[in-house]
Amino acid sequence: MSGTSMDGIDAALVRTDGHGFVEPLGFIFTPYRRAFRDRLRSVLGGVGDVQGVEAELTDLHAEAVASLLRVQEVAAATVDLIGFHGHTILHAPDRRHTWQIGDGARLAAATGIDVVHDFRTADVQAGGQGAPLVPLYHQALASDMDRPLAILNIGGVANITWLGEGPLDVVAFDTGPGNALIDDLVLSRTGEPYDDGGRIAGAGHVDDDMLARLLNHPYFAAKPPKSLDRDAWAKAAMSNLSTEDAAATLTAFTAETIIRALDHVPARPKRWLICGGGRRNETLMWMLADRLDGVPVAPVDGQGWNGDALEAEAFAYLAVRSRLGLPLSLPGTTGVPEPMTGGRFNPRA
Ligand SMILES: Nc1ncnc2c1ncn2[C@@H]1O[C@H](COP(=O)(O)OP(=O)(O)OP(=O)(O)O)[C@@H](O)[C@H]1O
Ligand SMILES: CC(=O)N[C@H]1[C@@H]2OC[C@@H](O2)[C@@H](O)[C@@H]1O[C@H](C)C(=O)O
Numbered sequence: 001m002s003g004t005s006m007d008g009i010d011a012a013l014v015r016t017d018g019h020g021f022v023e024p025l026g027f028i029f030t031p032y033r034r035a036f037r038d039r040l041r042s043v044l045g046g047v048g049d050v051q052g053v054e055a056e057l058t059d060l061h062a063e064a065v066a067s068l069l070r071v072q073e074v075a076a077a078t079v080d081l082i083g084f085h086g087h088t089i090l091h092a093p094d095r096r097h098t099w100q101i102g103d104g105a106r107l108a109a110a111t112g113i114d115v116v117h118d119f120r121t122a123d124v125q126a127g128g129q130g131a132p133l134v135p136l137y138h139q140a141l142a143s144d145m146d147r148p149l150a151i152l153n154i155g156g157v158a159n160i161t162w163l164g165e166g167p168l169d170v171v172a173f174d175t176g177p178g179n180a181l182i183d184d185l186v187l188s189r190t191g192e193p194y195d196d197g198g199r200i201a202g203a204g205h206v207d208d209d210m211l212a213r214l215l216n217h218p219y220f221a222a223k224p225p226k227s228l229d230r231d232a233w234a235k236a237a238m239s240n241l242s243t244e245d246a247a248a249t250l251t252a253f254t255a256e257t258i259i260r261a262l263d264h265v266p267a268r269p270k271r272w273l274i275c276g277g278g279r280r281n282e283t284l285m286w287m288l289a290d291r292l293d294g295v296p297v298a299p300v301d302g303q304g305w306n307g308d309a310l311e312a313e314a315f316a317y318l319a320v321r322s323r324l325g326l327p328l329s330l331p332g333t334t335g336v337p338e339p340m341t342g343g344r345f346n347p348r349a
Helices: 034-042 050-072 104-111 121-125 135-141 180-190 196-202 208-215 243-264 282-292 310-324
Strands: 008-016 022-031 082-084 087-092 097-101 115-117 149-154 157-163 170-177 271-275 297-299 344-346
Touching (some): 008 310, 022 310, 082 310, 115 310, 149 243, 196 243, 271 282
Antiparallel strands (some): 115 344, 157 170
């Protein structure tokens, strides 16, 4: 999995039957070098040297698989399948178009392992949003937990999975920006890739006028299903604010838009579990807790799950489901008219 933050590759090793049995076995993160990150950024929107970047991205994923297997002391021959998400460079479900680069056949040839890739196209072509796809994995992980439960991923974009009692009782959608706007601000002002621990935002004051302007966007009132492109929000015009105040305001924007997700779920969750890199932003976590007013909110790690690994684990799980012809998405998760399978199979050479 190469997430919208463009920070690197998450690779997870999972044992699963594609139904209720999931056992995460290992995880490795391989950061991109600055030069590749820039090249990846240069093809967002589907422009420039897409083919060249796709080949490079695929080869970096083959290296990530090799590193994971080395660390886990597992032979490639004993691995049944790779779920290869690739990297989203364009997401326009309303035009029935979504584009994840990553060459499945090339990865299968490089690793000697069967590969499933292109997870989102079938859903989008059937009229779904093509995202988020992680919810069915969240449901498998949380099978014995009290409901209603919210699992929130704060990556470049933030997405919520709301789980009610029944197996089809799932509502999921992108809530708004996660870290992407904060990352872009901090990078342009300080040269650092993100606001470590939320310390910059923690030293600033929220500009209420700016926050109100940011919140004045039709996306937040729109009913799900709904999903976002990473760059749905153009760089917010923050030039009149100090770095600290701008970071505080964008962090409050993320927190506030997550809270607005409550307008679109059937009942208030009894508990929130947070995954993705944003759970390390203490200012954001504090802003969320403050707005949730006593409802428990904590990183998923306290549950024994790895909050950095869930998305990569999910695409392993979904790859197995794809081979079994099982749904990857539901009407409640992507708005697809009926439960829908997906993914394309690439046999090893
Ligand atoms: N120590 C930290 N303090 C604050 N923020 C952090 C920290 N570590 C990571 N992050 C944030 O988490 C981001 C990476 O999160 P993650 O890997 O979950 O995103 P992603 O998977 O690329 O995105 P998406 O889920 O949208 O595809 C970084 O860009 C940064 O903003
Ligand atoms: C189009 C696309 O790649 N969307 C990503 C992105 O990153 C987070 C959020 O927006 C989510 O909708 C999705 O990824 C996760 C893995 C998902 O499909 O569940």
